[in-house]
Amino acid sequence: MSIQEAEAKVRKIDEEIRQLEQKDAPDVDLATIKNELEKAKNTILTKAYANLSSYDKVYLARKPTRPNVRDYIENLFDHFFEQRGDRLYRDDCSIIGGIAMFRDMPVTVIGHQKGKSLEENLLCNFGMPNPEGYRKSLRLMKQAEKFKRPIITFIDTAGAYPGIEAEEHGQGEAIARNLMEMCNLTVPVISIVIGEGGSGGALALSVANRIWMLENAVYSILSPEGFASILWKDSARAQEASEIMKLTAQDLYAFDIVDVIVKEPMGNLNEHAEVIYAQLRDLLGNELTALCRLSERALLEQRYKKFRSIGDCSGI
Amino acid sequence: MEELFKERREKLNIIKNLLRKPKEEKKTANTSSVPEGLYTKCPECEQGYLSEDVQKNFYVCPGCGHHFKITAADRIQMLVDKDSFREITPRLRTQNVLGFPNYTQKLSHLEKTTGLNDAVVTGVAKVGGCRVVLGVMDSRFLMGSMGSVVGEKITRAIEYATKRRLPLLIFSASGGARMQEGIISLMQMSKTSNALAKHNAAGLLYISYLTHPTTGGVTASFASLGDIMLAEPRALVGFAGPRVIEQTIKQKLPEGFQRSEFLQQQGFLDQVVERKKMRATIALLLKLHAREAAL
Ligand SMILES: [Zn+2]
Numbered sequence: 001m002s003i004q005e006a007e008a009k010v011r012k013i014d015e016e017i018r019q020l021e022q023k024d025a026p027d028v029d030l031a032t033i034k035n036e037l038e039k040a041k042n043t044i045l046t047k048a049y050a051n052l053s054s055y056d057k058v059y060l061a062r063k064p065t066r067p068n069v070r071d072y073i074e075n076l077f078d079h080f081f082e083q084r085g086d087r088l089y090r091d092d093c094s095i096i097g098g099i100a101m102f103r104d105m106p107v108t109v110i111g112h113q114k115g116k117s118l119e120e121n122l123l124c125n126f127g128m129p130n131p132e133g134y135r136k137s138l139r140l141m142k143q144a145e146k147f148k149r150p151i152i153t154f155i156d157t158a159g160a161y162p163g164i165e166a167e168e169h170g171q172g173e174a175i176a177r178n179l180m181e182m183c184n185l186t187v188p189v190i191s192i193v194i195g196e197g198g199s200g201g202a203l204a205l206s207v208a209n210r211i212w213m214l215e216n217a218v219y220s221i222l223s224p225e226g227f228a229s230i231l232w233k234d235s236a237r238a239q240e241a242s243e244i245m246k247l248t249a250q251d252l253y254a255f256d257i258v259d260v261i262v263k264e265p266m267g268n269l270n271e272h273a274e275v276i277y278a279q280l281r282d283l284l285g286n287e288l289t290a291l292c293r294l295s296e297r298a299l300l301e302q303r304y305k306k307f308r309s310i311g312d313c314s315g316i
Numbered sequence: 317m318e319e320l321f322k323e324r325r326e327k328l329n330i331i332k333n334l335l336r337k338p339k340e341e342k343k344t345a346n347t348s349s350v351p352e353g354l355y356t357k358c359p360e361c362e363q364g365y366l367s368e369d370v371q372k373n374f375y376v377c378p379g380c381g382h383h384f385k386i387t388a389a390d391r392i393q394m395l396v397d398k399d400s401f402r403e404i405t406p407r408l409r410t411q412n413v414l415g416f417p418n419y420t421q422k423l424s425h426l427e428k429t430t431g432l433n434d435a436v437v438t439g440v441a442k443v444g445g446c447r448v449v450l451g452v453m454d455s456r457f458l459m460g461s462m463g464s465v466v467g468e469k470i471t472r473a474i475e476y477a478t479k480r481r482l483p484l485l486i487f488s489a490s491g492g493a494r495m496q497e498g499i500i501s502l503m504q505m506s507k508t509s510n511a512l513a514k515h516n517a518a519g520l521l522y523i524s525y526l527t528h529p530t531t532g533g534v535t536a537s538f539a540s541l542g543d544i545m546l547a548e549p550r551a552l553v554g555f556a557g558p559r560v561i562e563q564t565i566k567q568k569l570p571e572g573f574q575r576s577e578f579l580q581q582q583g584f585l586d587q588v589v590e591r592k593k594m595r596a597t598i599a600l601l602l603k604l605h606a607r608e609a610a611l
Binding site for chain 1: 408409410411413414415416463464465467468471493495496497498499500501502503504505506507509510511512513514516517532533535536537538539540541553554555556560561564565569570573574582583584
């Protein structure tokens with residue numbers, strides 16, 4: 001059973017429970033029945049979550065109800081002060097960033113902004129940045145370096161926006177510049193893939209000392225639709241593409257790209273997001289302390305080696 | 317894609333791969349069924365020209381100035397001082413991490429037909445007497461896409477240049493990251509860019525030379541990071557491919573969009589350089605940056 005089928009069943013059970021509650025039947029042991037139904041719900045979800053396919057994860061990673069970057073900022077940090085604009089052309093709302101406190105440490109926080117409704121998504125371009133977004137993020141990272149603040153980025157984008165203006169303003173250059181400049185940042189950088197990590201648009205915020213990934217997030221060279229379209233000229237084969245692309249947190253952990261997989265609760269993430277936040281608070285506490293102890297040189301060397309070792313090719 | 321390869325195979329037959337070893341040359345001759353053409357048709361002005369004239373004209377159409385795609389070997393031959401090219405890391409092999417069906421076979425086949433190890437040739441050479449580390453992409457090899465071998469070869473070339481304090485010159489020609497190697501391909505973008513960060517921090521010169529077509533993950537990494545940015549005339553250069561943009565915005569793109577001249581207008585290129593001026597331009601730039609000259 002796919003996760004979407006499981007969710008449909010759960011919705012049906014929820015509906016049954018609601019109807020039971022509305023019915024005024026004194027001879028029925030409502031509590032017991034409800035309890036049974038809740039158990040059934042749990043069994044369905046447990047089974048579905050235990051057997052998630054890669055495509056299920058693509059679905060979960062894209063769910064608009066997932067906590068977005070603003071939820072993470074609100075729940076992990078205090079006193080967020082948002083900084084806007086790239087100081088060159090304009091402000092791109094598909095990437096947000098600013099300064100915040102993590103416990104007693106000022107940090108710079110940057111992330112792709114996806115909306116939860118159509119209105120929100122129109123404002124943030126569905127989390128697909130233009131070059132200005134990457135240039136804003138670089139400005140904030142350079143500033144973080146100046147004030148010796150660690151940088152924490154949240155990755156959640158289908159990719160950089162493929163539009164006319166984006167090309168006119170140098171989408172490729174903006175991403176490339178981030179990749180090069182992030183390499184030499186003298187402060188710790190931690191990236192957390194919270195939903196969809198799509199292509200260069202995601203990579204441009206994730207040249208980090210540590211990359212963590214939510215259990216059901218995905219990170220890939222291209223969307224499965226795009227992948228299928230390029231290789232098989234058929235974007236409808238996205239499901240098939242997902243299964244061979246090796247895009248799950250578990251795949252990336254096996255490739256040594258991802259350092260930690262953050263456990264996700266089942267079902268509605270919004271209701272149970274505290275499970276995620278609690279893990280991230282612990283992780284951030286430990287890792288920021290550890291990384292801040294490293295010399296600048298060691299910090300740079302560690303980051304360089306992390307990416308240098310990916311895609312090793314044995315000589316022949 | 318098929319069409320592209322067909323077009324290139326045809327071109328191949330009129331262009332001798334000058335650096336190829338005799339043994340491999342024989343193999344190529346066997347695998348190509350089309351006889352060597354006496355005439356070359358220009359895809360731009362659609363006129364036929366004597367292949368010899370096209371070749372003498374740096375594979376540029378004598379009529380309309382269209383720049384034909386050329387092999388890495390031909391470019392190196394045109395560019396470097398005689399007998400000065402020495403290849404570095406010539407043989408690497410991908411791990412095929414996705415276990416992508418038929419991928420390894422496809423690579424072996426391409427190795428045989430093109431004589432290339434992958435979509436880039438790297439080495440050291442002299443141009444106008446100045447030493448330079450070279451990377452030249454070849455789009456015959458899976459559209460010049462960047463997988464782990466391309467990423468590794470370019471990274472090693474950059475590191476070689478940094479270590480020996482040499483200038484670096486990379487000719488891009490690429491459809492972007494290589495789908496068959498998934499996320500590992502994507503990560504080559506940061507790997508190559510990070511190596512450039514070190515080369516840059518060492519105060520060394522990097523010239524990026526864009527040729528037709530350069531798109532996707534190559535545009536969004538090493539190709540866009542030159543101290544000096546050059547391109548061949550009319551080369552298609554962009555992050556998103558034109559078709560993807562058209563599908564997204566549901567309208568036709570303006571004429572000349574994402575071509576070199578457009579890029580220059582937008583402020584992303586120092587100069588658009590005709591192929592016949594390539595050698596002189598590179599020689600001049602290397603001279604202008606030579607430390608010895610400054611002393
Ligand atoms: Zn012509």
